[in-house]
Amino acid sequence: MGKPIVSLCIPTKNEVLRLKNTIATIVAEKCFIKGELELVISDNCSDDDTEAVCREYAEKYDNFVYNRNVSDIKDRNFPRVMRCGNGIYRKLSNTSNCFCPGSLDLLVELIKSCLDERPVIITNQELGRREPDIKACTTMDDILKKISYYVTWIGEFGLWEDDIPYLDETEEECDTNLWQIPTLLNSFKRRGVCLILTYDWIRVQDRDKSKIYDTFFRIFYKNYTEHLKKYLMSGDLGAECYEWLEKDLLYNFLTPWMIRCQLDQSRIAKGEQDMIREKVFETYKDKPYFNEYLEFYVAVLKKKTYDMMVEIQNKLNN
Numbered sequence: 001m002g003k004p005i006v007s008l009c010i011p012t013k014n015e016v017l018r019l020k021n022t023i024a025t026i027v028a029e030k031c032f033i034k035g036e037l038e039l040v041i042s043d044n045c046s047d048d049d050t051e052a053v054c055r056e057y058a059e060k061y062d063n064f065v066y067n068r069n070v071s072d073i074k075d076r077n078f079p080r081v082m083r084c085g086n087g088i089y090r091k092l093s094n095t096s097n098c099f100c101p102g103s104l105d106l107l108v109e110l111i112k113s114c115l116d117e118r119p120v121i122i123t124n125q126e127l128g129r130r131e132p133d134i135k136a137c138t139t140m141d142d143i144l145k146k147i148s149y150y151v152t153w154i155g156e157f158g159l160w161e162d163d164i165p166y167l168d169e170t171e172e173e174c175d176t177n178l179w180q181i182p183t184l185l186n187s188f189k190r191r192g193v194c195l196i197l198t199y200d201w202i203r204v205q206d207r208d209k210s211k212i213y214d215t216f217f218r219i220f221y222k223n224y225t226e227h228l229k230k231y232l233m234s235g236d237l238g239a240e241c242y243e244w245l246e247k248d249l250l251y252n253f254l255t256p257w258m259i260r261c262q263l264d265q266s267r268i269a270k271g272e273q274d275m276i277r278e279k280v281f282e283t284y285k286d287k288p289y290f291n292e293y294l295e296f297y298v299a300v301l302k303k304k305t306y307d308m309m310v311e312i313q314n315k316l317n318n
Contacts (some may be wrong), residue, residue: 004038007085013044040082103201132199
């Protein structure tokens with residue numbers, strides 16, 4: 001079997017049930033069967049059946065690579081899994097993503113068409129999009145206005161094999177839990193062109209509700225904006241774009257999450273919701289749009305509360 005075109009790289013720990021579902025969608029793709037796509041799993045020292053499942057697949061398929069870390073290296077498993085790949089292009093993913101039929105075949109064909117130019121490639125999800133859309137970007141502003149806070153999601157992310165030697169430069173950023181942001185944007189600075197492929201390519205499996213603590217605000221506001229500010233200071237990111245990104249984060253990411261947790265207390269530790277909302281409000285209180293935002297927040301909260309009550313009533317009636 002020749003060198004794979006794409007290595008699909010999945011870091012994992014103790015998610016064997018979701019991982020099995022994800023693997024099933026990958027090995028059914030034509031590109032995997034033909035050997036053009038390689039599946040790489042890096043196991044962060046799981047104590048469930050992850051190892052047994054992966055070793056069984058690795059014995060069956062030459063293009064299934066399994067690595068088991070001797071200890072939990074946390075987010076350093078992201079660069080580790082990409083180093084374990086052999087493909088010309090290394091696509092990062094996670095155990096929650098089940099791939100729609102033909103979606104990985106489409107990605108492989110796009111990579112094959114870009115082997116000479118090798119632009120940065122971002123895969124962007126849009127439910128219901130039947131025909132893929134490709135947008136070419138030549139500025140960081142264009143990229144981030146297109147994908148916004150989704151730049152924090154590892155499912156958007158990939159690197160060419162000649163990017164791999166640069167991974168050492170961003171290794172310490174794993175401690176921010178957002179290693180993928182500087183790694184992606186630094187790759188764009190080297191290459192100068194980015195293709196954003198938008199299509200309906202995955203279905204995200206339900207995850208167990210878990211307690212979310214103060215790290216949420218630290219990661220998805222403080223660490224995220226600190227990464228952006230570095231590119232703002234260097235001149236790679238415009239001030240207007242930075243302000244737009246910060247506002248979009250408030251309206252379309254932080255607010256839905258805060259309200260979802262407020263209406264479903266099982267998602268978060270007792271009292272944590274009020275504390276995080278206070279931090280968000282304190283952070284944005286001096287923004288010129290803050291009073292307008294408070295009206296928006298209250299309106300959304302009322303709407304979601306009403307919808308939840310209707311849903312409960314419908315269940316009782318049935």
